[in-house]
Amino acid sequence: MAINKNDKSSWAIGGTTLIGLGVGLFFLQTSPIWFVACLIAGIGFGLVLTAILSSKNT
Secondary structure: OOOOOOOOOOHHHHHHHHHHHHHHHHHOOOOHHHHHHHHHHHHHHHHHHHHHHHHHHO
């Protein structure tokens, strides 16, 4: 399996985690559980997005 240096699909996890962090900061004063849920949702969405992007690149 060759590594493609132009493949940016792994950046999706970090990007969606940062989006989840930003959204979670709005909910932090309401409930810390919502903050954690937004982070987990961001990581999960990033993993799904990475799987989709990497399958299209092969």
